[in-house]
Amino acid sequence: MDTTIKIVDVAHRAGVAPATVSRVLNNSSQVTPKTRAKVMKIINELGYQPNSAAKNLRSQKTMTIGVIVPDISNSYFSEIIKGIENIAYSKKYKVVICDTANNEEKELEFLNLLTTRTIDGVILVAPMISDEEILKIADHGHTIGIVGKQIDHERIPCILTDNVKFSIQVVSHLVVQGHRNIAFINGSAHAVDSYDRLEGYLKALREHHIPFHPELIENGDFNETGGYEAILRLFDKKLPFTAVFAANDEMALGVYRACSERNIQIPMQLAVFGVDNNRISRYLTPPLSTVNQPKYAMGALLVEKLIDMMHENEFSENRVFKIDSELLIRGSSVNRTQQKDQD
Amino acid sequence: MDTTIKIVDVAHRAGVAPATVSRVLNNSSQVTPKTRAKVMKIINELGYQPNSAAKNLRSQKTMTIGVIVPDISNSYFSEIIKGIENIAYSKKYKVVICDTANNEEKELEFLNLLTTRTIDGVILVAPMISDEEILKIADHGHTIGIVGKQIDHERIPCILTDNVKFSIQVVSHLVVQGHRNIAFINGSAHAVDSYDRLEGYLKALREHHIPFHPELIENGDFNETGGYEAILRLFDKKLPFTAVFAANDEMALGVYRACSERNIQIPMQLAVFGVDNNRISRYLTPPLSTVNQPKYAMGALLVEKLIDMMHENEFSENRVFKIDSELLIRGSSVNRTQQKDQD
DNA sequence: GGATACTTTGAAATCGATTTCAAGCATTGC
DNA sequence: GCAATGCTTGAAATCGATTTCAAAGTATCC
Numbered sequence: 001m002d003t004t005i006k007i008v009d010v011a012h013r014a015g016v017a018p019a020t021v022s023r024v025l026n027n028s029s030q031v032t033p034k035t036r037a038k039v040m041k042i043i044n045e046l047g048y049q050p051n052s053a054a055k056n057l058r059s060q061k062t063m064t065i066g067v068i069v070p071d072i073s074n075s076y077f078s079e080i081i082k083g084i085e086n087i088a089y090s091k092k093y094k095v096v097i098c099d100t101a102n103n104e105e106k107e108l109e110f111l112n113l114l115t116t117r118t119i120d121g122v123i124l125v126a127p128m129i130s131d132e133e134i135l136k137i138a139d140h141g142h143t144i145g146i147v148g149k150q151i152d153h154e155r156i157p158c159i160l161t162d163n164v165k166f167s168i169q170v171v172s173h174l175v176v177q178g179h180r181n182i183a184f185i186n187g188s189a190h191a192v193d194s195y196d197r198l199e200g201y202l203k204a205l206r207e208h209h210i211p212f213h214p215e216l217i218e219n220g221d222f223n224e225t226g227g228y229e230a231i232l233r234l235f236d237k238k239l240p241f242t243a244v245f246a247a248n249d250e251m252a253l254g255v256y257r258a259c260s261e262r263n264i265q266i267p268m269q270l271a272v273f274g275v276d277n278n279r280i281s282r283y284l285t286p287p288l289s290t291v292n293q294p295k296y297a298m299g300a301l302l303v304e305k306l307i308d309m310m311h312e313n314e315f316s317e318n319r320v321f322k323i324d325s326e327l328l329i330r331g332s333s334v335n336r337t338q339q340k341d342q343d
Numbered sequence: 344m345d346t347t348i349k350i351v352d353v354a355h356r357a358g359v360a361p362a363t364v365s366r367v368l369n370n371s372s373q374v375t376p377k378t379r380a381k382v383m384k385i386i387n388e389l390g391y392q393p394n395s396a397a398k399n400l401r402s403q404k405t406m407t408i409g410v411i412v413p414d415i416s417n418s419y420f421s422e423i424i425k426g427i428e429n430i431a432y433s434k435k436y437k438v439v440i441c442d443t444a445n446n447e448e449k450e451l452e453f454l455n456l457l458t459t460r461t462i463d464g465v466i467l468v469a470p471m472i473s474d475e476e477i478l479k480i481a482d483h484g485h486t487i488g489i490v491g492k493q494i495d496h497e498r499i500p501c502i503l504t505d506n507v508k509f510s511i512q513v514v515s516h517l518v519v520q521g522h523r524n525i526a527f528i529n530g531s532a533h534a535v536d537s538y539d540r541l542e543g544y545l546k547a548l549r550e551h552h553i554p555f556h557p558e559l560i561e562n563g564d565f566n567e568t569g570g571y572e573a574i575l576r577l578f579d580k581k582l583p584f585t586a587v588f589a590a591n592d593e594m595a596l597g598v599y600r601a602c603s604e605r606n607i608q609i610p611m612q613l614a615v616f617g618v619d620n621n622r623i624s625r626y627l628t629p630p631l632s633t634v635n636q637p638k639y640a641m642g643a644l645l646v647e648k649l650i651d652m653m654h655e656n657e658f659s660e661n662r663v664f665k666i667d668s669e670l671l672i673r674g675s676s677v678n679r680t681q682q683k684d685q686d
Numbered sequence: 687g688g689a690t691a692c693t694t695t696g697a698a699a700t701c702g703a704t705t706t707c708a709a710g711c712a713t714t715g716c
Numbered sequence: 717g718c719a720a721t722g723c724t725t726g727a728a729a730t731c732g733a734t735t736t737c738a739a740a741g742t743a744t745c746c
Contacts, residue, residue, distance in 0.1 A: 004460075007703060017726040022704055032724065052461040053399035054702035057731050062396065063440075072424060073622065078416035085442055089449075094461065096407075097440050106432075118395040118437065216486055279416065283596060285628035307678075339570060340521075350733060360696040375694065385726055397732035400701050 005048045014042040025050060029223040037126055056117075064111055065303065067120040072099040073263055074250070076295060080147060081126055083299025093120075104128040111271025114142045121306050123299075125146060125193065145306040147298060149192050150320055157305040157323040159298050160283055163193055166291050167200020167327045168207070170245055170273050173289075173327060175336060179243035179271060182210075185230045185255070188248040191227035194222075197247045197275070199295040219252040243271035243333070251277040252332075256284060272332040286331025291339045293325045305321045357385040373526040380545045399460075407437040408646065409456055409465040415442040418622040419594070419638060423468055428643025428672060434650055436463075447471040457485045464649050466490060466642075469534065484534075488649040490641060492535050493663055500648040502641050502664040506536055509634050509668045511550070513588055513616050516632075516670060518551045520678060522586040522614060528573045528598070530565035530590040537565075540590045540618070559584055563594040570594025574601045586614035586676070587592020590631055595675075599627060613631060615675040629674025636668045 013019040016039060023031050024039040035336060042048075044167060045075050046135040056062045059223075065088055069077040085095045085240065096119060107128055113119045114137065121143035131151055138144055138153050146158045174182050185200045187194040197215070204210050218233050220226035227246055231254065234241065246252040252274035256266065266286055277292040350518040356360040359382060366374050367382040374382075385391075399405045402471050408431055412420040428438045439462060441453040450472055456462045457480065464486035470477065474494055481487055481496045489501045517525050527544045530537040541560070548555050564571035570589055576596065577584065595617035602609055609615050609629055617624060617633040624631040644664060 018703080019705075019726060019728095020724090023725090035724085047458075049455065049458045051400070051702055052456075052459045053396055053403075053405065054731090056396035057394070057400050057733085058443075058702080058704045060396075060731075071416070072428075073418050073421035075416050075418075078421060082442060083438075094439055094456070095423075096437055097428075112392065113395075113437070115392045115702080116395045123655075134416060167736065255512060256626070261695080280626060283599070283623055284626055291364045361733080362696060362698095362735075363694090366695090368732080373693065378694085395731055397701090398734080400703085401734045403701075544725080 002202070005053075007048070007050065010039070010042050010046060010048050012044065016037045042260050045175050058260040060117075061120050062094075062118060062286050063092055064096055064119045065306065066096045066098065066105055066110065066119040068098045068100060068122065068127070069109055069125045070100055070128070072097065076248075076276045076293075077125060077343050079295035080299035083177045083296035083301075084123060085299075085302040087300045087303045088307070093303075093307065097178065100128070102128070106204035108133075111137060113301075114144075115140075121145070121304060121310055123306060126193070128190065143306060143310050145302050145309075147302055154319070155309065156311060157302060157303045157319050157321075159305075159323060161298075161323050161325045162292050163196030164200040164203065166275075166327065167245075168204040169327055170291065171201055171204030172208070172277075174243045174271060174273060174333060175204070175210070175244065175330065177243070177333060180210055181213075181216065181239065181241040181243070183216040183218070183234050183244040183310060184229075185220040185227055185234075185246040186242060189219065189252070191222070194247060201245060215239060220246065220254065220310070221240065222248050222250060224254045224257070225251050227254025228258050229254070231255045235262065243267075243273070244274045247275055249276045249281050249288060252288055253280065253284075256288075266332050267335050271335065276330075277328055281328075282330065284332070289330045289333035290328050291325045294323060296321060312336045347394075348389045350391075353382065353385050353389060353391050356389065363484045368397045370465055382563035391522065401438040403460075404463050405437075405461060406435055407439055407462045408649065409439045409453065409462040409470065411441045411443060411450055411453055411465065411470070411679075412468045413442065413443055413445050413471070419591075419619045419636075420468060422638035426639040426644075427466060427646040428642075430643045430646045431650070436650065437444035440472040451476075454480060454581075457487075458483075460629075464488070464653050466645060466649060469536070471533065486649060486653050488645050488652075490645055498652065499661070500645060500652060500662050501646045502648075502666060503664050504636050504641075504668045506539030508650070509618075509670065510540045510588075510647070511547040513618075513634065514547030515551070516672065517586045517588065517614060517676060518547070518553070518618060520586070520676060522555055524556075524560040524586070526561070526574075526577050526582075526584040526587040527595050528561055528563040528589040530563065530572055530594070532562065532563070532582070537590060544588060555560060555668060556582070558582060563589065563597065565591050565593060567593050567597045567600070570597025571601050572597070574598045578605065582653065585612075587614070588616045590618055592619045592624050592631060595631055595633070596623065596627075599631075602615055602639065610675050614678065620671055622677065624671075625673065627675070632676035633671050634668045635671050637666060641666060650683050 006098040007021050011021045020035060021039055024036050055337055067081060067084055072078055083099060088095050100106040107247045112123055123145045125147040127146060133250060134151055135153055138155050144156055146156060148160050150158045150160055153297045171182060179213055186198055200214060213239055216239060220230035232265035244255060244256055252272055255272050259270060274288050275291040281290050350361045350364050352573050353364045359378060367379050389608060396429050410427055416420055424440060436636060443449040457465055466488045468490040470489060477494055478625055481498050487499055489499060493501045493503055522679055529541055537605055540547055545555060558580055559582060561573035563573035589599060598615050602613060607613050617631050620633045620635040624633050
């Protein structure tokens, strides 16, 4: 069947004007129950469904939200997407996803969909583009939301975890376990997350009166290979550290690989702590201690806020959400033999 | 800036008709290099971008492809999505994703986007809906592609792996390792994959003249919990099996959990083999032997075919792709001590 | 130089819905 | 019974691009 049914066809068959059919569809204006029934009957008979392009053009909205993530196959991001998707669908919105593969250009290119009015709004998860660029987009009147970073603009809802806070907790936990020489593998330099987690690490050391050694910090770029190479560089320095705090689980995975190759026992010889609670972490041997963020809920909450913002044009004062994370203490950071730190 | 620039604005400023601007944009018809330059200059000056809804309405296409997967956070599916997305974007198509969470209703609902002309075509990954329903959609003139299953319709491109073939290989490998009592944990009953993998399992047994014991088969529904419960049921039967073939890695994960709880050593006391090569598998202890499918390439190939099909209306004879998988033999299925099977 | 063919450009129709504005109709009140 | 009021419905404009068809302009050939 190539001939698609249009609103005029329905109108004809029902003996009414297209306007009336439209009113029935959008059950807005008052339509007599009698005509409504008559029209509905024809709609069902013909299996009519309104053409979305026409609808979008006239109503000036697409009921579509874009989501930009660095890597869809990282469970951290896919859980956020799930939260976004479910809420969006329940509110009749569609979701278009862009996996940038950490490519800033792709991020920018995708944002063009706002200008072409292909999407009504966009959610940036762990954005790479600059704050200025984000602000510029918002100033153009577009609706944009951010996960994982705070942007100061009355029209940009943000949701983020308190990186500094949980980083302090992680380091404190390691100190309580008896560690004093704690290495830190940081993520990509341009990410705020990296910056904040480092800040938490430093603060915690200060709190516990542990001197800070810059040589104990290496960059791992938030991926497995980066983590692997970072820990090898740390090993090669021959420093006496007994614990490592990796700024995410992916990099901790690299630490596990290096330890396995060098026959270093976790946690007996090296305690490891990650961040993100990736799907994978609990299945490692030993299970990886990590920081759990309510990813699904974060996505859900933000998209809800975003949709609200698109509907009412008022800017709610409740715009920035700082979510608490919980530490998941597992085998990788608890030394069952309570072996003392060889300071 | 609320005032968006329209094609007439550009036309005005450039002193030409909208039609000419349109021709420049779609660089189709012959436009004098001089006028083209003049128009392009204005387009760049104003930062004009055509409204997509208007474009879609007039051109009767949306340059958007829908993708339906059961679970976006399963790396098996997200890798396929990546392949689809990358190729699609390179061909100027957008991708809308639907995570059904194994919900058949959501699958059907999403397919409505075809009828409303919100998407030009759709890719179903491991579909739950019946073949009849799929055929019906194709007969309505919609473009639809399938990953993981074969549908016989000249307009439906399919890509799938030869389940029977690799299942035979897996079981043969286990036999070569000395196993004769091999349990099988199957996936959801309605999936063809389950059916075919079981067939491979049975065929292999026959080939090796190993008697078939129905009690050695349990269903695990393709998820971790299902695998966990299935292996416990098998244990409780007190049968002397020494190897288990799980129809996917997720269920194998459940097997690992059960073994860890019951203190059963893998692979010494129980060899384990999975399917999918999930991100997680190689990081398990011991690393999980599994079957690797070229997920990314499969997604990429299928979407390419789908787009071709939407452009030329001819049906290419090259429609069904059976992809070969490779066995990844890792620690979970190789008994380093070469301990004999206690048959 | 003028007829012919070809190229470039513009005016207007079109895609398929929504929405405004006015007309038609029924109801109410005096 | 007639004017005023309130609902329901329809005709036509609209959203912003593309595309058809015709007109204008230019090149070619005899």
